[in-house]
Amino acid sequence: MSNSSRNSMAVLVGRSLLVQALRVQAADRDRACRLAATFSCTNRYLFSKRAVHASVPSGHGAGARPYSSDAKDDLRVRYLDGEDDGIVVVGINRPKAKNAISKNLVKMMYDAVENIKKNNKVRSVILCSLVPGIFCAGADLKERAKMHQSEVGPFVSKARALITELGNLPVPTIAAIDGAALGGGLEMALACDIRIASNTAKMGLVETKLAIIPGAGGTQRLPRVIGVSLAKELIFAARVVDGAEACRLGLVSNSVEQNKSGDAAYLQALELAREINPQGPIAIRMAKLAINQGIEVDLATGLAIEEACYAQVIPTKDRLEGLAAFKEKRRPNFKGE
Structure with a gap:
C-alpha cells in the first residue's frame, strides 16, 4: 500500500473515530437527562x-x-x-x-x-x-x-x-x-x-x-x-x-x-x-478529545483525528472572537459558541 493510500485510510479512520466519539457524548447527554430524573439527588x-x-x-x-x-x-x-x-x-x-x-x-x-x-x-x-x-x-x-x-x-x-x-x-x-x-x-x-x-x-x-x-x-x-x-x-x-x-x-x-x-x-x-478558564471552551473540549482518541491509535490515524477535531472549531464564533481580540489587542470573551 502506498503512503498516500495509508494517509487516506488514516483520515477516514480518524474521522470515523471522531464521529463515534461525538455520538457517544451525545448519547451520554441524553442518558444523563433520563438519569437525573431517577436519582434522588437534586439536578x-x-x-x-x-x-x-x-x-x-x-x-x-x-x-x-x-x-x-x-x-x-x-x-x-x-x-x-x-x-x-x-x-x-x-x-x-x-x-x-x-x-x-x-x-x-x-x-x-x-x-x-x-x-x-x-x-x-x-x-x-x-x-x-x-x-x-x-x-x-x-x-x-x-x-x-x-x-x-x-x-x-x-x-x-x-x-x-x-x-x-x-x-x-x-x-x-x-x-x-x-x-x-x-x-x-x-x-x-x-x-x-x-x-x-x-x-x-x-x-x-x-x-x-x-x-x-x-x-x-x-x-x-x-x-x-x-x-x-x-x-x-x-x-x-x-x-x-x-x-x-x-x-x-x-x-x-x-x-x-x-x-x-x-x-x-x-x-x-x-x-x-x-x-x-479564559481559553476557548470548545477548543479545550476538542483538544481533550483529540488527545484521548489519538493516544490509543497509530500516529497517522491520530493526526487524522486531530484534523477532524480542528475542523469542529473552524465554524465557531469563538474562533472569530479570538482573531478579533488578537487584532484589537484585548482579552477575548469566549462564550462556547
Whole structure:
C-alpha cells in the first residue's frame, strides 16, 4: 500500500473515530437527562450559603471545616461563580470512613458527573477531599464485609463505570491530592486528566495486599501514565509513594509543599483551573478529545483525528472572537459558541 493510500485510510479512520466519539457524548447527554430524573439527588447538588463556605478548601484552614456523618453530605459539589464561573469543585466528605468509596458515594458521584456532563457552561472540574490528610482510602471495606458475595461484583462494576464516566467528561478534570489516595482512590485520580499532589500525600494501588487486583481501571491507566514496567512494580509490590516520588515517576504532574491548612494541592489545582478558564471552551473540549482518541491509535490515524477535531472549531464564533481580540489587542470573551 502506498503512503498516500495509508494517509487516506488514516483520515477516514480518524474521522470515523471522531464521529463515534461525538455520538457517544451525545448519547451520554441524553442518558444523563433520563438519569437525573431517577436519582434522588437534586439536578445540581448545591448547598446552602453556610455549607458553600464550609465545603471547599479556601486557605482559611482545613481544621475549621465542619463535617457531618449524614449520608447526604458524603459529596459536596460547588459551582463557582464570579471570575471563577465555569469551575466545578467536587469534594469528597466522609471523614469517619477516610473518604472510602461506598454505595452512596458512588451514587452521588455518578449523579454529579452526569450533571456536569450535560452542563455546557462547565469549563473545568476539580476533584478534591474535604477531609484533612486523606484523598480517598479506596473501597469501604467495612461496608464490603457486610455485602453478600453476590453483591460484590455488581458494586465493583458500578464503581468501575463511575470512574470510566469521570474519565469521559469532555472538560479538563484535575485531581487535587492533599492526602492518602489508595486503591480505588488513586484509580479515581488516574481517571482525571491532571493530578496535583502535596509532597506529603501518599499514593498506591495496594489491592494485592488483599489478594485482589485493582478493579476500577488501575491496571490499565497506571501503565499508560508511568509506563508498563514501573506500573507493574508498584502494583505487584503494593507500593505506596509520596507526592514528591509520584512527581518523579510522572504519576502526578506537580507536587507542592503542603501548607498548614492542608489544602496546598487544592489551591494549586484552583490556580490551574483559573489558567484554563479564559481559553476557548470548545477548543479545550476538542483538544481533550483529540488527545484521548489519538493516544490509543497509530500516529497517522491520530493526526487524522486531530484534523477532524480542528475542523469542529473552524465554524465557531469563538474562533472569530479570538482573531478579533488578537487584532484589537484585548482579552477575548469566549462564550462556547
